[in-house]
Amino acid sequence: xxxxxxxxxxxxxxxxxxxxxxxxxxxxxxxxxxxxxxxxxxxxxxxxxxxxxxxxxxxxxxxxxxxxxxxxxxxxxxxxxxxxxxxxxxxxxxxxxxxxxxxxxxxxxxxxxxx
Amino acid sequence: xxxxxxxxxxxxxxxxxxxxxxxxxxxxxxxxxxxxxxxxxxxxxxxxxxxxxxxxxxxxxxxxxxxxxxxxxxxxxxxxxxxxxxxxxxxxxxxxxxxxxxxxxxxxxxxxxxx
Numbered sequence: 510x511x512x513x514x515x516x517x518x519x520x521x522x523x524x525x526x527x528x529x530x531x532x533x534x535x536x537x538x539x540x541x542x543x544x545x546x547x548x549x550x551x552x553x554x555x556x557x558x559x560x561x562x563x564x565x566x567x568x569x570x571x572x573x574x575x576x577x578x579x580x581x582x583x584x585x586x587x588x589x590x591x592x593x594x595x596x597x598x599x600x601x602x603x604x605x606x607x608x609x610x611x612x613x614x615x616x617x618x619x620x621x622x623x624x
Numbered sequence: 625x626x627x628x629x630x631x632x633x634x635x636x637x638x639x640x641x642x643x644x645x646x647x648x649x650x651x652x653x654x655x656x657x658x659x660x661x662x663x664x665x666x667x668x669x670x671x672x673x674x675x676x677x678x679x680x681x682x683x684x685x686x687x688x689x690x691x692x693x694x695x696x697x698x699x700x701x702x703x704x705x706x707x708x709x710x711x712x713x714x715x716x717x718x719x720x721x722x723x724x725x726x727x728x729x730x731x732x733x734x735x736x737x738x739x
Contacts, residue, residue, distance in 0.1 A: 550734075551731065552713065552729045552731040555727075618666065618667040
């Protein structure tokens with residue numbers, strides 16, 4: 510089956526630093542990847558849609574300068590949380606769209622803790 | 625855009641009990657409907673899906689029927705196990721077209737099954 514990985518799985522950083530999260534489709538090419546954020550005991554909130562070779566499309570209320578998304582290849586998208594603050598602490602999940610597949614494939618998530 | 629309303633939990637059951645998690649949707653047209661499961665500390669996995677009215681999705685003993693008359697896609701399992709303890713999300717494509725696009729999720733229902 511299609512596999513999507515995320516790295517790192519867990520990261521702790523100091524306030525003010527930047528953190529990069531990678532999302533990879535391991536055995537298929539993904540023209541579109543999605544980034545979600547999940548708060549404790551809440552649903553997933555779509556942050557942005559990432560298309561290979563073009564600028565990401567951000568959902569309303571998501572700061573594009575805060576959450577930088579790069580989708581440089583068909584198998585890799587990165588999310589960089591710039592100048593992280595404690596309120597950015599969350600579980601970040603990516604998903605990848607595989608052509609012809611019935612649904613998206615989700616990564617295992619990255620737990621970010623900003624101190 | 626499309627939206628989904630899901631029964632909020634938490635739900636606590638004893639092993640072998642019957643499970644129902646309600647999900648209703650609002651959509652343009654007849655998009656595919658999905659149930660995802662999230663085990664503790666992990667990302668989302670597709671549990672089952674239905675692509676058209678009256679379709680029944682099933683997997684691992686779980687079932688859900690696409691009912692356009694009641695705009696519902698309730699998740700059921702006749703006899704739950706401790707290993708079914710997880711958070712369950714109802715979802716559908718966010719736009720009218722369906723297919724490769726963002727998903728809209730319900731708020732999630734946490735299920736705990738006690739031995």
